[in-house]
Amino acid sequence: MTFEVPSHEGKPAGRIRQKNEETILKAAEREFARHGFKGTSMNTIAVNAGLPKANLHYYFTNKLGLYIAVLSNILELWDSTFNHLKAEDDPAQALTQYIRTKMEFSRQHPQASRVFAMEIISGGPCLTEYFTQDYRAWFQGRAAVFQAWIDAGKMDAVDPVHLIFLLWGSTQHYADFATQICRVSGRSRLTKEDMQTASDNLTRIILKGCGLTPTA
Numbered sequence: 001m002t003f004e005v006p007s008h009e010g011k012p013a014g015r016i017r018q019k020n021e022e023t024i025l026k027a028a029e030r031e032f033a034r035h036g037f038k039g040t041s042m043n044t045i046a047v048n049a050g051l052p053k054a055n056l057h058y059y060f061t062n063k064l065g066l067y068i069a070v071l072s073n074i075l076e077l078w079d080s081t082f083n084h085l086k087a088e089d090d091p092a093q094a095l096t097q098y099i100r101t102k103m104e105f106s107r108q109h110p111q112a113s114r115v116f117a118m119e120i121i122s123g124g125p126c127l128t129e130y131f132t133q134d135y136r137a138w139f140q141g142r143a144a145v146f147q148a149w150i151d152a153g154k155m156d157a158v159d160p161v162h163l164i165f166l167l168w169g170s171t172q173h174y175a176d177f178a179t180q181i182c183r184v185s186g187r188s189r190l191t192k193e194d195m196q197t198a199s200d201n202l203t204r205i206i207l208k209g210c211g212l213t214p215t216a
Helices: 015-035 042-049 053-059 063-080 091-108 110-121 133-151 160-176 178-185 192-209
Strands: none
Touching: 015 042, 015 053, 015 063, 015 110, 042 053, 042 063, 063 091, 063 110, 091 110, 091 160, 091 192, 110 160, 133 160, 160 178, 160 192
């Protein structure tokens, strides 16, 4: 389950490269989230990153490569939280940890989440290489863990596939639709405390819906 991102062989090594790449990716997240792929230029990303355009191309050859790197980064963050799920795990603890981790990603990487949402809404043309048979097998493996919990009587018999969709959608909602949430709640922005409260409530609702008791 890999994502093709630009090779950095021969590029500056160490902390400088890492810092510059992180700066570029954050600037790219903001621009792609605001203007979409077509409405964003490498020049505006370079300006927002505070780097010469030549430096941008030194790390990312073209806009598509940079766009895919942004998508790859958020997908790897999301999926890594599910990689080590096992049938031996306690479902209440595992689901609680997953929800809290995903909500923290939504707090720290809201622009990247919105870029992903826009890509999917547009049909996911740049994610064709990602959603392959390998990814489907990975997804089915996650669903099998939920089914094992159900078969062992550890949780109620809910559809594992729809439970995963619910987990994805609910935790990413607070990044993708933060503007709507702020306007209906009268807030100027979502704070860390707001996200914690949302995380607590999501955990309680989802776990109770699965017949589980929320952990402390």
